[in-house]
Amino acid sequence: MTEIPVLATARLVLRAPHANDFPAYRDFMASPRAIHMGGPFDLKAAWGMFCNDLALWSLYGHGCLMIDLRENGATVGQVGINHGPLFPEKELGWFLYEGYEGAGIAHEAALAMRDWAFVHLGPSGLVSYCDPANARSIALAERLGGRLDPTAVGQDPEDLVFRHRPPV
Template sequence: MTLTNAPMLETKRLILRGPEKADADAMINFLMDETRAVGFGGYTKRSDAWRWFTLNVGHWHWHGYGYFTIQDKETGKPAGISGIWNPEGWPEPEVGWVVFDGFEGKGIAFEAATRVRQWAYDDLGFTTLTSNIVPGNSRSIRLAERMGATYERTYDNPNMGEDMLYRHPGPEAA
């Protein structure tokens, strides 16, 4: 198996790049925020959150894709993550997103996730993608629907419990 380095993608306001050691604290802080990280499981121990962060690095090498760090061009700070996620037990690859504290309400998740989806279709050859959303996460549901995704079904996610699967339009419509 060869190791995969994440490409660098850009949008008007964002750089999407592979995870770096310098991003760990921002991601770990997010993962340990019980309210904000509900869709990612949330962690009470820093060591468990660190494992999730490094799991993403391994995910890139295993699959050739994973979560990009969203870097705000204006500040240079990590603003969140967005990418294609497909760990063991997932029904199929999904486009996911998280925006860190202080970066909400600016359209960053939409801008990043739309660019990630385009990359998955154009460069990776995906023909379909989903987004798996914890029931009650109204902000993620609105974002998925804004991207053109539609509710398909509820299923039992082996890591998260009940999850709603939203189907994105294919490359011809995206």
């Protein structure tokens, strides 16, 4: 079994999901904020997604990490590398809980996850799937250096796919 890493940045700790993370995750997935991910989702779907995020580590050597603030330990969202049968390519994905946008948290977490993936997984690239209506995620994908790839297959047919290349 793959050991799930703990990644630290200046302001964040990215760590494995725990059962006590599920209530906030469930609430996010049931909210209108999940619309850009195909939601809102019911309890059963949210639980399946939460378990998938963790199971990816055992099955593929990558998965999702919860985002904690160093200053107070608050869990504010999730970042991860998704793949397996639900994703055409390895995806760098993220979400933040309400009230934590606009402070660079998603950018800092996604950079750390992206850099970890390029070092430890060695992919030729990663993608980020963005709902065309999710301006914040599109802007973040671009800020991370992602370039729109109109020929790539999205997780959903409407997705915009941003391609991230490894650093040279």
